[in-house]
Amino acid sequence: MLNLIRSTVFAAALGVTGMAQAQEDITITLVPGLTTDAFYITMNRGAQAAAEALGITVDFQGAEEFDPVLQTPVLDAVIARQPDAILIAPTDSVQMIEPLRRAHDAGIPVITVDTFIGDGNYQDGAGDGDFPISYIASDNIAGGRMAARFMAEQIGGEGKVYVSNVRPGISTTDQREEGFKAEMAENYPDVEVLETQYNENDASLAASQFQAVLARNPDIAGVFGANLFSALGAGNGVEGAQKSEDVTVIAFDAPKSIVDNISSGVVDAAIAQHPAEIGYYGVVTAYAVLTGQSVPTSIGTGFTVIDADNVNDEDIAKFIYSE
Ligand code: T6T
Numbered sequence: 245m246l247n248l249i250r251s252t253v254f255a256a257a258l259g260v261t262g263m264a265q266a267q268e269d270i271t272i273t274l275v276p277g278l279t280t281d282a283f284y285i286t287m288n289r290g291a292q293a294a295a296e297a298l299g300i301t302v303d304f305q306g307a308e309e310f311d312p313v314l315q316t317p318v319l320d321a322v323i324a325r326q327p328d329a330i331l332i333a334p335t336d337s338v339q340m341i342e343p344l345r346r347a348h349d350a351g352i353p354v355i356t357v358d359t360f361i362g363d364g365n366y367q368d369g370a371g372d373g374d375f376p377i378s379y380i381a382s383d384n385i386a387g388g389r390m391a392a393r394f395m396a397e398q399i400g401g402e403g404k405v406y407v408s409n410v411r412p413g414i415s416t417t418d419q420r421e422e423g424f425k426a427e428m429a430e431n432y433p434d435v436e437v438l439e440t441q442y443n444e445n446d447a448s449l450a451a452s453q454f455q456a457v458l459a460r461n462p463d464i465a466g467v468f469g470a471n472l473f474s475a476l477g478a479g480n481g482v483e484g485a486q487k488s489e490d491v492t493v494i495a496f497d498a499p500k501s502i503v504d505n506i507s508s509g510v511v512d513a514a515i516a517q518h519p520a521e522i523g524y525y526g527v528v529t530a531y532a533v534l535t536g537q538s539v540p541t542s543i544g545t546g547f548t549v550i551d552a553d554n555v556n557d558e559d560i561a562k563f564i565y566s567e
Contacts, residue, residue, distance in 0.1 A: 270531065271301045272527060273325075274526070275318060278307055282567050291331070293523075306318055312336040315334070326352065330354050333356065335414065338362075341373045354376045356378075356380075358416060360415045368541075382518070388419060403435060404463060405464070406457055408440075411442050420496055438464075452481065458485055467492075472495075476499075479495065515549055517547060548563040
């Protein structure tokens with residue numbers, strides 16, 4: 245860790261008070277959910293923009309799959325290198341608490357981006373996962389509710405739909421499903437939400453699950469793909485079954501592949517998160533912590549809905565994720 249400690253000692257030796265750590269020496273590590281996902285690639289783009297603006301270094305270290313068993317050794321290696329702060333998208337809200345506590349115990353400030361640990365309310369003295377300093381992310385319950393409203397409008401307020409999701413235990417996708425179901429239950433009593441299909445972040449599995457749901461429910465009216473791979477797979481499944489005319493697909497996330505599916509009519513709407521904004525504010529928040537500022541315990545970032553009406557608009561292009 246370059247560290248505050250070292251520069252404070254140095255400052256003290258020089259008899260200088262209030263001397264801050266040299267900016268060019270600050271190193272923050274961003275640990276994504278996985279390295280090859282356009283969402284996290286875009287988050288890193290925002291993080292690098294903030295690093296450049298601040299004259300600090302941000303490195304990007306992650307696993308190749310969204311899995312706490314694979315993320316933990318990556319995190320342990322990051323802790324061993326002692327960065328000044330860790331920004332991380334924890335891949336499980338319970339299983340990543342103890343690995344992250346090791347960073348905290350080593351004196352490295354932890355900020356979570358995109359996903360949270362514990363109950364997501366940090367620094368309130370309650371719960372095991374209370375120690376991260378801040379959480380920067382989309383409001384995923386609100387996003388799930390938005391998805392439900394777009395779905396309900398498209399299917400005329402009635403019919404069978406299901407959520408294609410990754411696996412339980414991921415804060416973001418759990419909350420999107422929760423918001424989706426709550427909105428349907430409260431406002432669309434004639435929409436029946438079938439059992440969730442879990443795909444382990446595998447788009448091929450999500451596509452074949454659509455075929456199986458269709459076989460059991462020939463009148464299926466819609467699928468909500470709760471993240472990039474779920475939505476991509478749901479779209480491919482619907483297209484493969486030649487059901488695009490009859491089945492509404494609402495996607496969370498907006499890589500180019502999903503935007504292309506909007507243009508071709510396979511996906512009806514995508515709720516684009518603003519991952520670059522998450523990365524940018526994540527780095528700025530870590531920098532503020534490292535330079536002695538107080539920071540909010542949570543920062544909410546926005547959404548942009550992309551559909552056939554605006555997909556070709558110039559000002560939409562910046563919300564399409566980088567690959
Ligand atoms: O939807 C994003 C992210 O918000 C979620 O936590 C995991 O999946 C994505 O990375 C998309 O693949």
